[in-house]
Amino acid sequence: MDSSEHMQLIYIILAAAVATFLTRIGGYVMITQMKRIPPRMEAALNSVPAAVLSTLVAPAFVYGGFDVAAAMLVAFVVGLRVSSLWMLAIGWLAVMTIRYWSL
Amino acid sequence: MTQDDFWQGVRGGFPVMVSASPFGALFGALAIDNGFSLFDAVFMSATLYAGASQMVGIELFGHKVQPWLIVLSIFAVNFRHILYSASIARHIRHFSAVQKFFTFFLLVDPQYAETEKRAERGEPVTFTWYLGFAMIIYIPWQITTLLGAIFGQMIGEPRAIGLDVLLPIYFMGLVLGFRKRDNWLPVVAASSLASIAAMHFVGSPWHVSIGAIAGILLAGCLPLPKRHEEPVTLEHEV
Numbered sequence: 001m002d003s004s005e006h007m008q009l010i011y012i013i014l015a016a017a018v019a020t021f022l023t024r025i026g027g028y029v030m031i032t033q034m035k036r037i038p039p040r041m042e043a044a045l046n047s048v049p050a051a052v053l054s055t056l057v058a059p060a061f062v063y064g065g066f067d068v069a070a071a072m073l074v075a076f077v078v079g080l081r082v083s084s085l086w087m088l089a090i091g092w093l094a095v096m097t098i099r100y101w102s103l
Numbered sequence: 104m105t106q107d108d109f110w111q112g113v114r115g116g117f118p119v120m121v122s123a124s125p126f127g128a129l130f131g132a133l134a135i136d137n138g139f140s141l142f143d144a145v146f147m148s149a150t151l152y153a154g155a156s157q158m159v160g161i162e163l164f165g166h167k168v169q170p171w172l173i174v175l176s177i178f179a180v181n182f183r184h185i186l187y188s189a190s191i192a193r194h195i196r197h198f199s200a201v202q203k204f205f206t207f208f209l210l211v212d213p214q215y216a217e218t219e220k221r222a223e224r225g226e227p228v229t230f231t232w233y234l235g236f237a238m239i240i241y242i243p244w245q246i247t248t249l250l251g252a253i254f255g256q257m258i259g260e261p262r263a264i265g266l267d268v269l270l271p272i273y274f275m276g277l278v279l280g281f282r283k284r285d286n287w288l289p290v291v292a293a294s295s296l297a298s299i300a301a302m303h304f305v306g307s308p309w310h311v312s313i314g315a316i317a318g319i320l321l322a323g324c325l326p327l328p329k330r331h332e333e334p335v336t337l338e339h340e341v
Binding site: 006007009010011012013014015016017019020021022023024025026027028030031032039040041043044045046047048049050051052053054055056057058059060061062063064067070071072075076079080084085087088091092095096099 | 120124125126129138139140143146147150151152153156162163164170173174175176177178179180181182183184185186187188189190191192205207208210264265267268269270271272273274275276277278279280281284285286287290291293294295296297298299302307311312313314316317318319320321322323325327328340
């Protein structure tokens with residue numbers, strides 16, 4: 001990474017930090033000012049995390065290769081029942097097992 | 104009295120710190136893998152202090168996604184905090200302006216939950232208690248980030264030790280964690296299919312924006328729900 005790229009990263013982090021702080025103070029400001037977010041905008045905003053995160057999951061599953069897809073499938077099945085730390089551990093174990101046996 | 108409050112906070116936050124530490128280390132290691140320096144990783148942990156959104160940030164940065172979309176995504180993942188700060192407002196009226204600033208800066212999911220519980224039990228929500236609870240999580244979060252990042256620098260090929268599957272699985276866990284939200288399945292389906300198609304026809308990093316916009320537009324157009332739901336919390340989230 002050259003220095004201009006690195007400066008850009010620092011700015012991204014700073015902007016993200018400000019944005020995060022705004023979410024943490026926003027409700028307080030809103031409740032003291034008594035303003036509401038339009039319901040359709042709230043519905044759209046509510047969907048943003050699942051929408052963005054899905055784009056980081058689905059392509060990895062389809063284009064990541066057999067070992068990654070199999071590990072994700074295993075993690076998905078256990079993920080409906082266990083905490084995310086267990087999901088990570090079991091998914092990691094699955095991919096390492098496949099890689100070890102296919103060497 | 105006030106010192107007692109501080110240590111009571113520290114004791115209360117200790118189990119949260121223990122369960123958050125692996126994620127701090129994981130963040131550090133994966134940040135290095137996505138092109139961050141040691142400084143960048145700790146800088147992000149210190150200024151954002153929001154684990155899930157930090158993971159999203161490094162992944163998007165690693166994919167060379169446009170900066171505005173990285174910031175918007177982090178904002179969106181953290182959006183639930185708005186509900187927390189609205190909800191704790193009634194418990195912290197007596198804090199000074201400076202104390203409020205730090206209170207909101209440190210407002211992570213477990214901090215919110217414990218503040219509500221403490222107020223419900225009728226115990227005083229003092230700033231010293233709040234700070235004690237926060238510091239036993241915040242400071243180790245920086246240390247585990249640094250340790251993870253140092254470890255990440257020692258790894259030559261992340262694939263060899265299976266690090267490459269951790270982020271997709273972590274994000275899948277987050278997606279599953281939102282499954283009680285309105286229109287969850289249609290949004291996930293739309294964004295997944297659109298991102299798979301965009302990856303094939305347009306290429307990275309556009310699959311992120313195209314896929315995300317597909318799901319968000321759909322959510323904005325679907326019929327509105329009748330009732331209001333409780334905020335969704337991420338149980339391990341810092």
